[in-house]
Amino acid sequence: MYSRRVLLFFVLFFLVAFAVKTGNPNPPSYLPTPYYSLPVSPETNDTVALGRLLFYDNILSGNNQVSCASCHNSYNAFAHTDHQLSHGIFDSIGTRNAPALFNLAWKKDFMWDGATHHIDAQALAPLHDPKEMGSSMEELLSKLRSSSFYREEFFNTYQDSLINSRRVLQALAAFELSIISFDSKYDSVKEGVADFTHQEVSGYKLFDQHCSKCHTEPLFTNGEFMDNNLPVDSSLDDKGRFLVSKQKEDRYKFKVPSLRNLSYTYPYMHDGRFAKLHDVLDHYASDEQNGCDRKNDLEKPIVLSFNERADLIAFLLTLNDDRFVFNPTYSFPEKLKNKLLED
Amino acid sequence: MRTSLLVLFGATTLTFTKAQLNFSLSTDSSVSVPLRLDSQDSISALRFYISNVRIEHERKIVWSAEQEHYLIDFNQDHLQSNNISGQEGSDLKEGVLKFVLGVDDNTSAQGIGEGPLDPIRGMYWTWQSGYINFKLEGVSNQCRTRKNKFQLHLGGFQKPYRTAQNIELKISGEQKTVVFNLKKLMSTINLKEDHTIMSPNEKAVFFMESAKSCFYVQ
Structure with a gap:
């Protein structure tokens, strides 16, 4: 009996140690089946580690000054803060706010309008966009092939020195898929190791009543494209999903974002028009028309009392995953710093 | 005997001799190098994919290409050969050439x-x-676009704009020719209006269906 207890202790110790080391424990059991299999962390997987280097390297842009991380900052849950519209090469201003990156394995398509149907293809969009990275896969491959640093990294990863589009894109995708965030207070409560406060319980009920249809648990998005009745910004006239599907009913629909890590991912909406969470709640409380004759997906304004609003926000804050945001596994890799200093 | 499929421009010909299968250039005089049609219209790029190339006989696959996908790319400066090899084939007298x-x-x-x-x-x-x-892609005086260019990029794999086309061509005898008739395709395109297609849409589906009808056995 004693030896069994010792064995159990060691097993539990290694499980906990592994989870802490990688910062990437197995996702909780209450999640749906992901669309993509999850790679392990950069510390234990060479492809993810290579993808992490590429993700943070400015070599991806035409002028070697913009990286993926320029608009997807790990300390902001890989979102782009402080700017309504994200900016890229030569200070070009884009048309949307870069979305946060986490739990991507549970997404069936990507970008605000779902223009990318597979994660391996996603990086091609910013790479080629003249307002984002202003480069091309051919140009990037040429740079990587002439870099002794990357020749070695690719060799170490794939056991040969071939550098091609597929490997670059799959490495980036592997790193992005490794970015998972299910370590919030909400998750601890779901796992039975923490309790909500009375205020959070009250907020949870309000959330369930008013928000959960679109921001569905446990991912806090239903993954659909919805029209949330935003007035059209005439300076952009961004028709969202319609640009991809060409279907009239998709005009002004955008991908419902996850509410996880919402304290870190401001400003909000596809065009970053709302700087604060209160602005968002003000919008949903308003019965203002959207300025055209379209039918939106909101049933009615969500009118909350001052106290109810405070309760709802208290619950929403339990969706922040601080350990994820400050997880060094996901941040700028030390190896790349050395490379940049040598270049 | 090694089976191969050779694709060239233009009009493409296929010779089917027992287990050998070739696409090759038609001697159709309406197409010349650099690629020009009868009028002042010229083609600067003509590329398309073909997938899952095989020959079936009595519902059995009797020959299939080595690769699943081929990019047929006709260079404007020369009539490029696109050689497609397949598995060893037995002597064939008839069958149905199928590809996407x-x-x-x-x-x-x-x-x-x-x-x-x-x-x-x-x-x-x-x-x-x-x-x-x-x-x-090419240039035509009919196009009121920058430098009179036309660009038809036909694609899309999701509803309602699925563009890939299944093609079936009956072949028989010892020697057969498959032709892709570019002139026929061009005759379905009104370049005054349809000069720029860059995304999946109804026109892309329509022109892919038109292109499907431009392959035939001679």
């Missing part, structure tokens, strides 16, 4: 491919993911 014009939907729905499917080949959309199944 474009990248089949299942492959498109997956991620990034290698070889002919490598995105550096200029046949993958970057702003909206998916392969361009058929690319036709």
